[in-house]
Amino acid sequence: MAYSIFVIYPMSNITDAAMPDLVLSELQDAICTITLNRPDKRNALNADVVRELQAAFDAAEQDDSVRVIVLTGEGSAFCAGADLAYLQAINTNNVMENAEDSASLMRLMYSIRSCVKPTIARLNGHAIAGGCGLALTCDILIAVEDAKLGFTEVRIGFVPAIVMKLLMERAHPGHARELLIRGNLIDAAQAFEYGLLNHVVSAERLDDTVYGIAREIATETSPQAVSMTKQLLLDIAQRDLEGAMHFASRQNAISRETKDFGKGIGSFLKKEKPEWKE
Structure with a gap:
């Protein structure tokens, strides 16, 4: 191609x-x-x-x-x-x-x-x-x-x-x-x-x-979700297991407030495919 x-x-x-x-x-x-x-x-x-x-x-x-x-x-x-x-x-x-x-x-x-x-x-x-x-x-x-x-x-x-x-x-x-x-x-x-x-x-x-x-x-993929995932990967590498889990838990909660989360979950529930753009 x-x-x-x-x-x-x-x-x-x-x-x-x-x-x-x-x-x-x-x-x-x-x-x-x-x-x-x-x-x-x-x-x-x-x-x-x-x-x-x-x-x-x-x-x-x-x-x-x-x-x-x-x-x-x-x-x-x-x-x-x-x-x-x-x-x-x-x-x-x-x-x-x-x-x-x-x-x-x-x-x-x-x-x-x-x-x-x-x-x-x-x-x-x-x-x-x-x-x-x-x-x-x-x-x-x-x-x-x-x-x-x-x-x-x-x-x-x-x-x-x-x-x-x-x-x-x-x-x-x-x-x-x-x-x-x-x-x-x-x-x-x-x-x-x-x-x-x-x-x-x-x-x-x-x-x-x-x-x-x-x-x-x-x-x-969602631009916001990928960006947050990359940042999380970088951050948890510097923490012990307990610290990493607590930090990940907070980031999980924050991600639920993002625009992309609302769009993605809404599309999923409607059985539609989200169109991801910046």
Whole structure:
């Protein structure tokens, strides 16, 4: 199935028409697709890419017409982590410069992880080091069969610090520890077995699977209920069992006062299908 898409957010201030934006943002049917656009560099990260990604996600989250955000990469890779020039630059940074640079990456990953709108990582190829961490910020991860994933930081003397919490949330602790300490890559089937991926599909089925799920969320679920569910998932992860149950009970009561609850229950009782829009 083909999906026609049009650009809605320019993410770069570059005026030279020969230089493409590093990040593209496109919208169709309430689904915003954010694309890393450095195929010649395997969509590797640098400070400019991080800034443009942050701007793209901020814009999509604030746009009431967006129900679902899809993150992907142009070309054959999803994201190969930090590019060589970027690594050379941070190797010469002072402590304050490295602290700010690290904080920028952390803010990006946290903002995606805590985004009130559902996020889907469309892994069209390898997701390595920070690129794998970037994918793990999303709610649902869907990868092609030949994709490889892993955290190779320790093999170049780096520490996979920012991505660690994201990995520990999804993978079995034993698998997570091995991946972080060995710095090895695993194939998509093994990543699925470890819990990193939700779906593994052929390249031919990638778009049908990704956008099929995205359209299902966009048309079949309540925006308010999904947003509150995402926030609740984030909040209860920081609480013990009793605290989480009490907090969830309060949120359950609050949800019953929302406009979407009234609409959804009313439609259900009338045996009608609610039409969900922002």
